[in-house]
Amino acid sequence: MAGRRAGVANLCGPGFLSLDPTELKAQLAREARALGFDCIGITEPGTIEKAGAHFLEFIATGGHGDMDWLASQPERRVDPRGLWSDVRSVIMLGVNYGPDQDPLAILKQRTRAAISVYAQGDDYHDLIKKRLKALARWLVATAPSEVKVFVDTAAVMEKPLAQAAHLGWQGKHTNLVSREFGSWLFLGAIYTTLELPRDSAEIDHCGSCRACLDICPTAAFPAPYKLDARRCISYLTIENKGPIPQEFRKAIGNRIYGCDDCLAACPWNKFAQQGREAKLGARHELRAPELAELARLDDAAFRALFTKSPVKRIGRDRFLRNVLIAIGNSGDVTLADEARRLLDDANPLVRGAAVWALRQLLERDEFEAMQADALNKEPDQSVREEWQAAS
Structure with missing residues (x-):
């Protein structure tokens, strides 16, 4: 699910083939x-x-x-x-x-962020x-x-x-x-424009296997070989520009950019060898970053951390939306301080995600004590709806 931009190069010659x-x-x-x-x-x-x-x-x-x-x-x-x-x-x-390690292992480290393998470099x-x-x-x-x-x-x-x-x-x-x-x-x-010898098409070797379908956290495959992108975590965390729909937030877990579950579940991976050169490999700081550290990124720090990375294209606000969903799913009450701080963020997308994270981490009476005052001050309707959803 990567960005779309002009990707065409024209290289021209006389248009004849002298070699066999x-x-x-x-x-x-x-x-x-x-x-x-x-x-x-x-x-x-x-x-x-x-x-x-x-x-x-x-x-x-x-x-x-x-x-x-x-x-x-x-x-x-x-x-x-x-x-x-x-x-x-x-x-x-x-x-x-x-990948040179199990990409699903990070999902058990709930205070750390899971970034899709392809985006770690x-x-x-x-x-x-x-x-x-x-x-x-x-x-x-x-x-x-x-x-x-x-x-x-x-x-x-x-x-x-x-x-x-x-x-x-x-x-x-x-x-x-x-x-x-x-x-x-x-x-x-x-x-x-050259006429070159063709290769034969590869045949399907999936057989009766359903590993990739069954592991999907959001049931994004209505049938084998069919994807509903609107339910896919890669789509929701990358392409989706608005709030993450409520029904998918828990299932996202700590996946803050993309999802490798269906790829990692494929049995054919046992024949794959880690083949990335250093310049294609994962950066150490993007393998399992702390959610608390990511939540503190301002725009300049976000751009610096993700320079040359595909993550950079979603921007700091959508990225923090994803981080806050992961914080809400962490079960770690100490991370509530990060969400509280982001209640004052300039972007309503971030504020709304912060409200949801707090609703998951705080006791109900503590959350409701914040609610009335917040509703009086919050100008954005989508954020107000996040506060009201807890009622």
Whole structure:
């Protein structure tokens, strides 16, 4: 669930192929691995019609929530030629970001924050795009052509294309699963005008397994292979701009940015090896930060802590909303002081979450003693409703 911004690079050449296509593909694979990609596959543009139909159904049922960019110009997503009519081959690439420790262990440390594995290091969009551009430049220099590169930033259905290119298959949790890397792959795409040899599509290896579906804290999967983003913790903590809906707050636990439960539950992860280089690895300070420390971040400190991190894009206010939900779920009364202090925050989203956290941590009479005075002073209706919800 990462940010959407322009992610296209045009690299042009005369548009002819002098090398044998099979040899070019072999050289391309060697160059990709030298640049740090762990897998590569090639497919043709018109291979994801079925996935396109599922995507249109997803949009029609409103499963995308407030992610309006997904519903914008769907024809550009359901077929790569809708985005670029000249594309002849789609090169799909993956980078293993398998964690070096159990990502679910942090959920038992209720006074610490759980940040999704992919967001514990530098923003993968920037890291992977640099590699993609380098590979695209090599391709253009080796076989003059036109190319465009994408990293989860444009109207590209990366996961169905990755399955068509034999990198893995879309599991029941709708994420890509690899027999080599489990559920831990960053994906990138290169569209090219070259006609390159295709790989066969990967088949589904999920079988009767339901581990990813059954572990979901908010029942975000109405059926296998179908996601209702409006119930997904990644959506709720990242894309959702308003208050966290009441019905999901307890289930969020201490997850303050994203959720790894369905990924971590996948049995295919047993074949995955931790493959992140140092520059793709987790920062120590983001592995299990204290909720109390995060609650004290002002805007400048927030930006400093999350420089180059995807977390930075949600902003300090939404981030503190998430931290306060986690504080409310911590069961640690000492953290009530942090929530009390944030009752005076300038942002109503933060104040409202602070009210909820206090309602979870304080005895009823203590909370009600604060309530009447707070209602008299609070100008924002959404925050007033948080105070009134305890009555």
